[in-house]
Amino acid sequence: MTLVFLILCAQIVMGALDNFWHHEIAARLPQRASARYELVLHAAREGIYGLLLLGLAWFQWLGAWALVPALLMVTEVAITCADFVEEDRTRRLPPLEAVLHTLLAVNYGVLLGVLGLQFGGWALQPAMLVPVSHGAWSVFFTLAGLAVLAWAVRNALAVRRFSRRPQPALPVVPPSGPAVLVTGATGFVGSALVAQLAAEGQRVIVYSRDLLQARRLFPGQWVVDQFDDIPAETRIRAVVHLAGAQVLGAPWTQQRRRTLLQSRADLMHELLALMCRLHERPQVLVSASAVGFYGVPADAGPLDEQAPPQPGRFQSDLCAAIEHEARRAEALGLRVVRLRLGLVLGPGGGAYPAFAAAARWGLGSVLGTGRQPVPWIHIDDAVGLIRFALQRSDLRGAVNAVAPEAPTQQAFARTMAGTLGRRVHLQVPDWVLRLGLGEMSELLRCGQHAVPAAALAAGYRYRQPDLARAMQALAQA
Template sequence: MRLIVCGGTGFIGTSLTQALLSRGDEVWIVTRKIPTVPRYDETLPHPRFITWNQWSDQPDLLSGYDGLINLTGESIGQRWTSATKQRIVSSRVDAATTIANNMKRMTSPPPVVVNASGISLYGHSGQQVFDESSDVNPADFLGDTVIEWENAIDLIPATRLVKLRIGLVLAREGGSFPLLRLPYRLFGGGRMGSGQQGLPWIHLLDMVSLILFCLETSTMEGPVNGVAPEHVSNDEFGRVLGKVMRRPHWFHVPGWLMKAVLGEMSTLVLTGQRASPRKALDAGFSFTFPQLEDALREISR
């Protein structure tokens, strides 16, 4: 396949690009700045790069490609100042808007677009499990951000458009897992807040495989939950992590302390969702790591 990857130099994008190159696909990466030292396997063909401005100036430079994957977005793992929150929103909305505008001006736009989204638009859940048919009920800044994000995504004129609502992506390096693992390495792991808040997760390898599945499966369209089938709470996640790392799960961090230290960003760990990848499962997608313990063992080796 000939594919366009927006955000291909990020955490998920780097792994996705290597997977595409390893199977012989041609990849163009759209990025703000062309890297001087690409982070890709030297034994594989390298992707080609183009900036957002270059693409906007000449939309047909990327005409005739089979699909587009957009993973662009400012990291949410930083203190949410007013300026940071603006960057989190604008990086997502502006990228989707630019893609929509450029595709409208292309002679032969990609027929399939898989655009990242977030699981937080469903709102907070106790024991309720959200699937793609569930109502959206944003309850915090991230939920509101995803609503605005998906409104922009819906303007992309693709024949088939997938909005991949992604949870916590687990990998040995990169993403949030190294920070989640740190307290257990220091023998200080435990539940955060009530511990009952849902923690939707997916292994990075399954995340990449699910993106490819969405690209290639004609029935995959609209919202798709990018999470593993086993839904767990914050406390359950910590207990499994402690078991895998052979560390105690005992140190309770109260919610008020998380709020004092992290401010509004504390909602990342004090609230959450239990979610199901019903649409992917119904379409025949098979997870390599459907169980949390297996996923954590693989990335903790």
């Protein structure tokens, strides 16, 4: 069985990397209602893996019993084939995910061959289920099996949550007349914005590098993956630029820093080129930045839109560069609004599901000192401020897209846990975060007490200004 266990170990490691990095962080499948069917397949496959790992760790399946693990493995093949078809239909896989899937399939084929011989030998013996122990292997596969089963349950609960939540019907709108062009439309904020605009019958042009996913999310809308597909005579009244690689994720290596900047700046250059060749230029550009613009302030005092950046801090330099590129549109006669977003909270996406899951499992934590401010905003107000910026011709420049009050991280964690019937017992020291995340840990250890001075002065009325009420509503969603 040693060879079987080694092959299983390779399958576990590759599968865990694929699930965590591609499904959880990159594609964010458990937060996307459009991924319901793929999540069903993943939950079923993970359940099979969990049962196999536990069964092989502690039992020999002799005689007719050998059919049980054999049928489970054959069923897994059928599920994986269906998963490949669904992935090809709904999203474009990044290169690493495609390579991992190939390696997983090859490794599983080897596992089938080796276990097939083992099952054949077991099947020739009298039928019985014989308890065995493989020492450390049994312990390892028990832990791995329980973890995989827990993951299957989590995916099943996500499917159930999406099934219970009514999905807005998107009308089929022909791509003609004045439109709103939205980049980053498949993201959390972008998808909510497009859904609102389309539900009202407004014309939307969706830009996405993943045409399959975007067309699945927005049936009937005009979806493009390159701006050259938009004719010069197209009437675009406004542009909302939300696209960009995820900041909190992979370590901030030099290559990653270039990717984060180029994913935003290069697309902004393409947008400017589109605006220049349109016969009728848009009236307004709303471009997403972040409160990271202010860097790591020396004190926790309030920061309005006039507060300066902090050169030398990557998060500040990144936001300043993004805003600099966006301001180039002013030379074309556009009104430019630079939206500095805080932590966006909402059901089914953004930061809330991961934080809430940790709190439910008793893993809600105070990070560092816990005294750092957490500038947050509910998804309703994030979308509301974008639409407010589109409509108000007198609003321009930087706008802090945050709630009126920024709690400390400790208060934030305790409020979230309290709405879920839990308490916060853990504290993660500063040095642990710095050691594990490097400079990226500033996103968790430090904060900016950003205040929405521009939005309030312009008369924007918040839908969710209070953290406790917003958290309570999210907990019940």
